[in-house]
Amino acid sequence: MPILKIRGLTHYFGGLRAVHDFNLDLEEGELIGIIGPNGAGKTTVFNLITGVYRPTAGEIIFNGHNLVGKRPEQIISLGIARTFQTLRLFKNLTVLDNVRIARFSRLKYSPVEAMFKVGNRVRESEKETRLKCLELLEIMGLADKADWLASGLPYGLQKRLEIARALASEPRLLLLDEPAAGMNPAEISELMELIQWIRREFGLTIILIEHQMKVVMGICERIKVLDFGETIAEGPPAEIQNNPRVIEAYLGEEAVV
């Protein structure tokens, strides 16, 4: 049974058709890429999955739950996490706080208990959160900067922090929106290793939106190509590279000949 099943997903912004008839069957443990020219609707697909937009039509089934109509925090709590195309860290909070907030849905106490700090429940829960997140920061090489403000980190580390924040909620499905944007070649190859490492280590299923062909072709098992909201091709990297419709979408019609 696929972990994520999308059928006929369609979304309009007013009269503009952003995504049309998007279908996907994602098996547990897969790593697939979504590519396409700017404005093809890639990020919109992520926003539809995570409940930022409500789809005009179609259904999204994650792990047996219908996601359509659910609020973002409910969807995330089911075991999906994402990063953003443009960094959306909590800039004025510390690195550790950024990661800890992602465990909000795992709170085991009410706000009133938090205020009175009665018994050990709040303390234990807070300690567990803190240690789990410190460990995650250690893994991601950010632990010595746990008390820095997120805005004080260099760009590369901010990107890594965003991945750490996504991992903190212990997701099963990870949506990465252009993780390699703005990186130099050395950082990109490191990122590729990182993605494969976390996938193996945390048992993740990953969907990756990316413009860097090196990343997509290098680590994805399957690629979907969008153009103007339509799926124009789907298949393993080697096949996609030679697909005339994909080349047309990226390079224009003349290039096909």
Added chain:
Amino acid sequence: MGKVKSLISAFKERWDAFYSSWPEPVKRAAVPGLVAFFFLASIFFPAWGIINLYWQQVLIYVGINIILTLSLNLVNGYMGEFSVGHAGFMAVGAYVSSILTVWVFPKLGLSQYTPYLFPLALIIGGLAAGLTGLVVAFPSFRTRGDYLAIVTLSWNMIVKSVLENIEAIGGPRGFMGMPKLTSLAWVYVWVVITIWLIRNLVYSNYGRGALSIREDEIAASLVSVDTRTVKIVTFVIASFFAGIAGGLYAHVLVFINPKAFSILKSTDILVMVYLGGIGSIGGSILGATVYTVLLELLRPLQVWRWVIGPLLLVFLMIFRPHGIMGMREWKFLMPPEERPESWRKERELFVLPKLAGSPPLRCC
């Protein structure tokens, strides 16, 4: 300006060096010890006549303003929403607790116990304010953006006109007959309770949810923060404390009228929040203290002192937009386990020994 800054940092360095030389038990007992000392002082200094009646009164207002500032800071500073009608909730607390001490307790034959029932009256007043907070929060947080400011503004006006039109509680003439129950010690106790409770909240993961709403609401909901519930709960908690402050205020003035809870009062609280700095407990304490004492010292200027408040705000926005200590905190106000040095200790004790493996990271 630069000279002052270097003086402050030089003082800080010396203090840190001095503090780190303390033995561990002294460090741990320092804050509770100070809290206890000030508690005893708040009882005995007035009794021994060390603080005269006038300064007692001023200190009581400082305390009440700290509670108001800190609770509004929870909404405007920590959560980044914009509520402008805090005096409305204060009014609810003031009137409800006054009705309890003036009418309900005597009617139940509990007149002689009223001083002991005072905390109960305050809490019921606070709960009533919290309940009205819920009524305000529920519709206004359905939408995003500046609606909260409009709703709370009109809420403040509604409360004032409702109170002015209920003849039973004096209407515009005001309500009186409360016993003078608010003493310096009581105010001090409530200030400590408020600081402790709000500190615990903002340094818990629930409170961090509120902070994340200030930083980026959409990102917050996309890392599983239930933004709507957090907003409502935080707003209700803030209203509760405003109600407590209102109750204390009514029982020190022993006379309240609706005018005292107008939009001007709300503005005062806003000034104190932004003067002290958003998202900071220490800032709220400083902001409330500086503003209250300053206005008191400027009393000889008569009407002109009302020019100082707004002027202060203008200069603040120009020279120090973050307030006295926006988003920063005194270390002693943070829970011990939330200080970075304790994180470093935990990292060495618990995290590093059992680390299974890490990905190949070369850079940085």
